[in-house]
Structure formats: C-alpha cells, structure tokens
Amino acid sequence: MGDLLGVAVLGAGHMGADHIRRLDRVISGAGVAAVADPDAGRAEAAVAGLDEVSVxxxxxxxxxxxxxxxVLIASPGPAHEEALFAAFARGLPVLCEKPMVPDSAGALRVVEAEARLGRRLAQIGFMRRYDAEYRRLKALLxxxxxxxxxxxxxxHRNVSSPPGFTSAMLIDSSVSHEIDAARWLLGQxxxxxxxxxxxxxxDAPEGLADPQFVLFETDGGALVDVEVFVNCGFGYEVRCEAVCEAGSARIGEEHTMVVTTRGSAREDVAQDYLVRFADAYDREVQAWVDATRRGRVTGPSAWDGYAASVVAEAGVEALHSGRRVAVEPAPRPELYPEAGR
Incomplete structure (x- = not known):
C-alpha cells in the first residue's frame, strides 16, 4: 500500500463497514488492505469501489x-479473543472495538497474553475518550x-434495542462505556x-428490564449513577455531569440545528451512536494510526477492557440479585497505567 499503513478490518457489519469507510475516506496515513467476515457477500459490499483490498x-x-x-477488530464480541490472540502471535498492533472480550475471564486471558509479550499491542475502542466534550471535561477535572x-x-439512552438484547446487556454492553468514562474522568x-x-x-420488549439505574462506588469516595434506557423511542442521548466541591460541569447537551417555524421550534436529536460520536470515532482511529506508524500504542489498554468487564459483571450480578456487589479485579500488571492516565 505504499506509504500507507495497511489495515485488516475484521467484521463488515454496521460498525465494520463504517470503519472501512472511515479508513478509506477520512483517515490519513492508512488504508484498508484486507477485510474478513463470515458473510463474503457482506464483506464484498463493504469494500465496493476500493482498490487492492482482499476479501x-x-x-x-x-x-x-x-x-x-x-488490525481493526469490529466483529461481534465473542469473536474478539481469538482475533486478538491471532494478532498478538503475528506482532500486529490492534484497535479492538468494545467489549474487548464479553467476559472478564476471557479479558484477563488477553491481558495476561499481552503482558507476557512485554509490550502493548492492543488499544480498546472506548471512543468517548476522544469526544471533544469529554476531553474538555477531563481537562477541567x-x-x-x-x-x-x-x-x-x-x-445513556437509545431509540430502541436490537433483537436479542437482554437485561444484562444494558450493563455489559451499554453501560460499559460509562464504566470506562468514569474511570478515565475521575482517575478512580x-x-x-x-x-x-x-x-x-x-415500549421495552417482553422480559427486558429497561430502564435501569446503576450506581457505582469508587475507591476515591465518588459516586457514579447511570440512567440507562435503551428503548426511549425519541433519540440517542449521552450526557454526563460532574459535581465537585467547588462547582459542576455538564456535557452532552447537543447543540444541533434548531428549526423555528410559526408557533414552534424543533431541534434535531441524534438517532444513532455513529452520528452522535462520529467525530470521536474519527479522532480515535486517526490517533491509533498515527501512534502505530510511530511504533507506539496509546489510548485505552487491554487492562481498561478487562476493568470494564469486571465492573460490568458485578453490575449484572447486582441486577439479578438485587444486592450491592463488590468489584474484585485481579492485580494490575506493571505494563498498564492506572485509571485516568
């Protein structure tokens, strides 16, 4: 691919196809070299019009x-562990969409495998760290x-949940973003x-516990509450307010186009995470490409992926038991920075 970083994209579904478009049309310094998907027709459709891409x-x-x-992994979560090990075996740097691995045991296996290598290869796709509003809030805190x-x-609100979405997935899929954002913002x-x-x-499908109210305690004495509502019906909304000893700061009040007509005003509301966080995804992938070309790995680590899994599993246990559940992670290897860094 000449001077471009050649990227293999694993998964050509909704997320993978968007990353293929991003690498081809938005990101500088990289291009799509290969695509893998169990559905060859879907993969072919995702790379239509691109030259020199093997499917x-x-x-x-x-x-x-x-x-x-x-490698950019955008396949379903259960396929991530095998793909990460395959990339590690080849010494290939990886950007892996969240969840890194659906369960904490698998996530810990990934952490231990990377730690044995003695160097980081994986960045995990917690893209809110690259959102302009979240970055301003982080700098302020x-x-x-x-x-x-x-x-x-x-x-954290979604218009509707996809088929097969479970009550546990409100926490281990949706709230996992808030878990990582809270660890990063607070350093706790x-x-x-x-x-x-x-x-x-x-409007929730039969048997789905939607909405939920999730409360986290932290080792720094802060409290984090999350209203997660995945069938709100009216828009995709993500907001965060930090309340501190000397003031507060709020993000997520999307200042989109407002149309005023006789006797009324209408404001656009995002309907999809790819719309709300489009710029964050662009910055995330560009930062990953830039770092990879310099021989570095930055951004959320495999340990961050594991930490999110451990907290989410405690949350799922709390959901089913109705009890307060302690979070008990494994010791953090020296390879990985502490929360918030």
Missing part, C-alpha cells in the same frame, strides 16, 4: 494477506479548578455496584 471469510487469511500491518469530584450523573476505580429497576417501559 476473506477466515481471520487468519486476512491477517496474513499482503500489505497487512495492523484534572486542572483541579472545581475541586474534588463528588459525583458523576450519567444518562469502581469498588461496588448497585442496580435499581423501575417498572419497565411499555
């Missing part, structure tokens, strides 16, 4: 394809101008989780 149904074949120097953070109030680790369940919305 595969097998992950190993894509990683071994000519020109591949890095780090500056100390508002004093010690006491609470984070978070909102969650120590316990409690989940409260109001009466389900009438």
């Amino acid at each position: 595969h149904t097998d992950v190993a074949a894509a990683l071994d394809a000519p020109g591949v120097e890095a 780090d500056s100390g101008r508002l004093g010690r953070p006491l609470m984070l109030h978070c909102t 680790e969650p120590t316990a989780v409690t989940v409260l369940r109001p009466a389900p919305s009438s």
Whole structure:
C-alpha cells in the first residue's frame, strides 16, 4: 500500500463497514488492505469501489494477506479473543472495538497474553475518550479548578434495542462505556455496584428490564449513577455531569440545528451512536494510526477492557440479585497505567 499503513478490518457489519469507510475516506496515513467476515457477500459490499483490498471469510487469511500491518477488530464480541490472540502471535498492533472480550475471564486471558509479550499491542475502542466534550471535561477535572469530584450523573439512552438484547446487556454492553468514562474522568476505580429497576417501559420488549439505574462506588469516595434506557423511542442521548466541591460541569447537551417555524421550534436529536460520536470515532482511529506508524500504542489498554468487564459483571450480578456487589479485579500488571492516565 505504499506509504500507507495497511489495515485488516475484521467484521463488515454496521460498525465494520463504517470503519472501512472511515479508513478509506477520512483517515490519513492508512488504508484498508484486507477485510474478513463470515458473510463474503457482506464483506464484498463493504469494500465496493476500493482498490487492492482482499476479501476473506477466515481471520487468519486476512491477517496474513499482503500489505497487512495492523488490525481493526469490529466483529461481534465473542469473536474478539481469538482475533486478538491471532494478532498478538503475528506482532500486529490492534484497535479492538468494545467489549474487548464479553467476559472478564476471557479479558484477563488477553491481558495476561499481552503482558507476557512485554509490550502493548492492543488499544480498546472506548471512543468517548476522544469526544471533544469529554476531553474538555477531563481537562477541567484534572486542572483541579472545581475541586474534588463528588459525583458523576450519567444518562445513556437509545431509540430502541436490537433483537436479542437482554437485561444484562444494558450493563455489559451499554453501560460499559460509562464504566470506562468514569474511570478515565475521575482517575478512580469502581469498588461496588448497585442496580435499581423501575417498572419497565411499555415500549421495552417482553422480559427486558429497561430502564435501569446503576450506581457505582469508587475507591476515591465518588459516586457514579447511570440512567440507562435503551428503548426511549425519541433519540440517542449521552450526557454526563460532574459535581465537585467547588462547582459542576455538564456535557452532552447537543447543540444541533434548531428549526423555528410559526408557533414552534424543533431541534434535531441524534438517532444513532455513529452520528452522535462520529467525530470521536474519527479522532480515535486517526490517533491509533498515527501512534502505530510511530511504533507506539496509546489510548485505552487491554487492562481498561478487562476493568470494564469486571465492573460490568458485578453490575449484572447486582441486577439479578438485587444486592450491592463488590468489584474484585485481579492485580494490575506493571505494563498498564492506572485509571485516568
């Protein structure tokens, strides 16, 4: 691919196809060298119009394809562990969409495998760290101008949930973003989780506990609450308010186009995470490409992926048991930085 970083994209579904478009049309310094998806027709459709891209149904074949120097994993979560190990075996740097691995045991296996290598290869796709508003909030909290953070109030709403979405997935899929964002913003680790369940919305599919109210305690004495509502019906909304000793700061009040007509005004509301966080995804992938070309790995680590899994599993246990559940992670290897760094 000449001077471009050749990327193998694993998965050509909704997320993978968007990353293929991004690498081809938005990101500088990289291009798509290979694509793998069990559905060859879907993979072919995702790369239509792109030159010199090989299409595969097998992950190993894509990683071994000519020109591949890095990997972007956008396949379903259960396929991530095998793909990460395959990339590690080849010494290929990886950007892996979250969840890194669906369960904490698998996530710990990934952490231990990377730690044995003695160097980081994986960056995990917690893209909120690259969102302009989240970055401004992080800088403000780090500056100390508002004093010690006491609470984070978070909102995570989706228009509707996809088929097969479970009550546990509200936590281990949706709230996993808030878990990572809270660890990063506060520089603190969650120590316990409690989940409260109001009466389900009438728009929630049968048997789905939606919405939920998730409360995290941290080792720095802060509280983090998350309202997660995945069938709100009216838009995709993500908000966060930090309440500190000397003030508060709120993000997520999307300042989109407002149309005013006789007797009314209408404001656009994002309907999809790829719309709300489009710029964050662009910055995330560009930062990964830039770092990879310099021989570095930055951004959220495999340990961050593991930490999110451990907290989410405690949350799922709290959901089902109705009890406060302690978070008990394994010891953190020296390879990985502490939360918030």
